[in-house]
Amino acid sequence: MGKSVPEITLNDGFTLPVIGLGTYTLKGDQGASAIQNAIDDIGYRLIDSAYNYENEGTVGEAVRRSSVPREELRITSKLPGRYQEYKKAVFTIQESLYRANLDYYDLYLIHWPNPKQDNYVEAWQALIEGKKQGLIRSIGVCNFLPEHIERLEKETGIKPSINQIELHPFFNQEEQRKWHEENNIKTQSWSPLARSNEVLQNNTIQKIAYDHNKSVSQVILRWHYQLSAIAIPKSSSSARQLENISIFDFTLDEREMGLISGLTRSEGRINNQDPAIYEEF
Numbered sequence: 001m002g003k004s005v006p007e008i009t010l011n012d013g014f015t016l017p018v019i020g021l022g023t024y025t026l027k028g029d030q031g032a033s034a035i036q037n038a039i040d041d042i043g044y045r046l047i048d049s050a051y052n053y054e055n056e057g058t059v060g061e062a063v064r065r066s067s068v069p070r071e072e073l074r075i076t077s078k079l080p081g082r083y084q085e086y087k088k089a090v091f092t093i094q095e096s097l098y099r100a101n102l103d104y105y106d107l108y109l110i111h112w113p114n115p116k117q118d119n120y121v122e123a124w125q126a127l128i129e130g131k132k133q134g135l136i137r138s139i140g141v142c143n144f145l146p147e148h149i150e151r152l153e154k155e156t157g158i159k160p161s162i163n164q165i166e167l168h169p170f171f172n173q174e175e176q177r178k179w180h181e182e183n184n185i186k187t188q189s190w191s192p193l194a195r196s197n198e199v200l201q202n203n204t205i206q207k208i209a210y211d212h213n214k215s216v217s218q219v220i221l222r223w224h225y226q227l228s229a230i231a232i233p234k235s236s237s238s239a240r241q242l243e244n245i246s247i248f249d250f251t252l253d254e255r256e257m258g259l260i261s262g263l264t265r266s267e268g269r270i271n272n273q274d275p276a277i278y279e280e281f
């Protein structure tokens with residue numbers, strides 16, 4: 001059965017759970033088992049993936065192995081930078097579905113804006129078309145700066161439902177989150193645990209975790225939830241999947257929220273991937 005996770009409604013009326021499962025590096029039979037376990041035994045309903053992770057097939061296999069009806073799940077994939085030209089993007093959406101052996105994605109995102117390449121508006125038009133054809137339920141972006149989103153809206157009249165961005169205690173994205181809120185776009189947090197390296201040893205969060213009798217990861221994921229950001233922590237382990245979703249029985253007060261947000265650093269990005277200049281293909 002698993003845990004039940006609250007849901008939020010996006011600007012297009014579609015609903016998403018407030019926490020999901022990241023799947024970067026989850027592949028093959030092991031990956032499919034880990035994802036199926038997250039769905040059937042733990043209660044995850046939102047599963048992130050990407051064409052570039054080369055695991056859309058693994059995610060599709062987990063969906064078929066699962067006993068949860070397809071319509072209760074929210075499956076995400078992402079369009080890679082090398083296929084942003086309109087025709088290529090149309091074929092890639094179809095290829096993503098063939099790889100997963102699914103009839104539709106719930107959420108399909110442009111993976112990176114790649115502003116030097118400057119094809120992201122064409123890519124957005126292909127996502128709009130994919131939604132019209134029923135291949136995608138809700139369309140969004142990742143790693144887009146406000147100027148990129150403003151251009152999408154100006155040139156197509158349609159804005160993304162979500163923007164999936166790097167967000168964790170070392171990089172709290174205060175301004176970008178505020179801009180999303182003002183523009184009715186939901187924030188999704190990638191690497192919400194900052195890939196769990198240094199952040200798990202942080203004394204400030206350890207103290208807060210001790211005070212609540214929770215783990216450091218739970219405190220961080222609760223911080224995301226209270227920021228109204230949809231975190232998608234990746235875990236291959238059943239115990240950690242359960243730990244990460246068990247965050248709805250305690251509350252961080254304003255001081256604790258401020259202490260965690262205060263850990264942010266100007267150079268806080270994990271791999272220095274600044275979407276204004278970084279391009280991923």
Ligand SMILES: NC(=O)C1=CN([C@@H]2O[C@H](COP(=O)(O)OP(=O)(O)OC[C@H]3O[C@@H](n4cnc5c(N)ncnc54)[C@H](OP(=O)(O)O)[C@@H]3O)[C@@H](O)[C@H]2O)C=CC1
Pocket residue numbers: 021022023024025048049111142143164165189190191192193194195196200217218232233234235236237240241243244
């Ligand atoms: N749109 C984009 O550009 C990007 C999107 N993403 C998406 O975001 C997802 C999450 O980000 P990701 O980079 O994977 O990093 P996360 O911040 O989710 O950290 C994942 C790491 O933390 C470990 N971990 C998970 N839970 C715990 C826990 N409770 N205690 C200790 N360690 C834990 C995992 O190990 P273990 O598996 O052993 O538990 C893994 O090594 C990705 O998987 C991907 O789907 C990621 C990067 C960029």
Ligand SMILES: O=C(O)C(=O)[C@@H](O)[C@H](O)C(=O)CO
Pocket residue numbers: 024050111271273280
């Ligand atoms: O994992 C993703 O979605 C990415 O876009 C990667 O670039 C990720 O940020 C990474 O692994 C970089 O090393």
